[in-house]
Amino acid sequence: MGAIALALIALPAAAQIDPTITGLSAASAPTGGELVDVRQNGQKKAATVAQLTNTVQQRLKRAAARAAALNPEDAPENSDATLTMATSADASLTRIYSGVAGGNALTAMTLTSVSRFSGGRVTLDATNRFVLPVASAAPATNGNVASLLPATPSYQAWGWENEFGTEATRVQIRMAGFTSHAVRVLVDGRYVSKTPLAFAANSSGNYLTIDFGARKPRSIRIEGMQNDQIVSVAVAPTSSIWRMAGPQDRITAFVTGDSYAEGTGATYPGLYAWPKATGRYLGWYDTRQVAVGQTGYLSTGGGTRSTIRQQVASWFTVNSDLTGADVDVVVIAGGYNDYVSTPALVQPEALLTFQTIRAACPNAIIFVMGSHAGARGPDAQTLAIDGAVQSAFAQWADPRSVFVPVASDVSPWTFGTGYVGATNGSGNSDVAIAADGSHPSDLGHMIYTLRLVTALRLAIGRM
Incomplete structure (x- = not known):
């Protein structure tokens, strides 16, 4: 792998911490609020123990370390449960959690009060079904959740999750979906099956049932996609569900860019897209695909959409459950749609884009990816666009x-110029680029995932 440009201020090593705090017993160890002396660039400065251990860099390190030891992509499947998808409900499961409090005599709590959503801002449509918009394709009005949220027709949803704990023997999730879409289920952090389970009907009458062999507390995480929706979760009247505490280091990541970052080309974009898989490998709890297809640093999809920089203004309107200070990571993946642009014009716009994102997300570590090659070689123009982005990054000189x-x-x-259905033996693009000739295939999304994970683990380890 080529060199990765790093511009990070490293935290003080343990040896640099003032010796007055060394050798403390467990009983007298710092609790987090105490002031200690550290040395940075040779200068002595005061900091709290909490400041040294809870920076974004340190939380990224801890999350990555835990995920390296156990993540759902690498872990074996969980044989503790069986999954079925049907079009009829189990009438014995009468404790129902939905978008409306008091939906039945046993339940006075909504699903949002006993579970956690991620991947977008949880929103109820007019029929009280859950939808998770994450990006705006404005000025376009054909967002993929426009029919569900007609007041905001530019809104789009990609990969999303719902997580809760339960001691139930059987759980049934009613969902609205399409037979061309699918879901996956994790139990205690492992997939029941890594192969997605397709919906049984194009309706809101899909019932995903999770059966366990014995009753005990478990965590359940549902992975959904795009305009599919959870309607309700049902368990037996003697069971319950509850909100999980969440991970020790809850990492919120925004991934911006074009249709590559939306997940286009994958069989199930919301499940297989490289941004979501990267988040799973690195322990990011809430990875949001704020990307918009057809766009770039200069590209606006022929005037129908906005540039990446222009989209930033809508990030916290669509994702109004967050502020810029909540975002720990931003991944910028643009340039592919700027192929027809003059590199000299891409560079200043890329710089403005980086600066705008930094102003919006002051605490985030920002990873800037070079331009995608697709099945273009990579040719001279691709490399020229990539060079313009690199030059902008160097000029930016952001320390984080x-x-x-x-x-x-x-x-x-x-690399190469072939793609699925039109192979020519010139490179891995024969299998990594889908039949549309532009976007990553399922294999291509996995290549992107593993290459990016490798790069980011290295970068995070150096922080």
């Missing part, structure tokens, strides 16, 4: 940012 080469990597992530 990392550049990750893609097309210009020593080993480009995709």
Whole structure:
């Protein structure tokens, strides 16, 4: 892998912490609020123990370390449960949690009060079903959840999750979906099946049932996609569900860019997209695909959409459950749709984009990816666009940012000019680029995931 540009202020090493706090017993160890002396660039400064251990960098490190030891992508499947999808409800499961409090005699709590959603801002549509918009395709009005949220027709949803705890023997999730879409289920952090389970009907009458062999407390996490919706969760009257505490280090990540970051090309974009898989590998709890297809640093999809920089203004309108200070990571993956642009014009706009995102997300570590090559070689124009982005990154000189080469990597992530259905033996694009000739296939999304995870683990380890 090629060199990764790092511009991070490292935290003080243990040896740099003032010796007055060394050798403390467990009983007298710092609790987090005490002031200690540290040395940074040779200068002695005061900091609290909490400040040293709860920076974004340290939380990223801890999350990545835990995920390296156990993440759902690598972990074996969980045989503790069986899954079925049907079009009829189990009448014995009468404790129902939905979008409306008091939906039945046993339940006075809504699903949002006893579970956690991630991947977008949880919203109720007119029929009290849950939808999770994450990005705005404005000025376009054909967002993929426009029919569900007609007051905001530019809104789009991609990969999303719902997580809760339960001691029930059987859980049934009623969902609205399409037979071309699917879901996955994790129990205690492991997939019941890594193969997605397709919906049984194009309606709101899909019933996903999770059966266990014995009753005990478990965590359940549902992975959904796009305009599919959870309607309700049902358990037996003697069972319950509850909100999980969440991970020790809850990492919120925004991934912006074009249709590559939306997940286009994958069989199930919300499940297989490289941003979501990267988050799973690195222990990011809430990865949001704020990307908009057809766009770039300069590209607006022929005037129908906005540039990446222009989209930033809508990030916390769509994701109004967050503020910029809540975002720990931003991944910027643009340039592919700027192929027809002059590189000299891409550079200043890329710089403005980086600066705008930094102003919006002051605490975030920002990872800037180079341009995608797709099935373009990578050719000279791709590399010129990539060079413009790299030059903008170097000019930006942000101390909490990392550049990750893609097309210009020593080993480009995709190379060649063939693609699925039109192979020519010139490179891995024969299998990594889908039949549309532009976007990653399922395999391509996995290549992107593993290449990016490798780069980010290295970068995080150096922080």
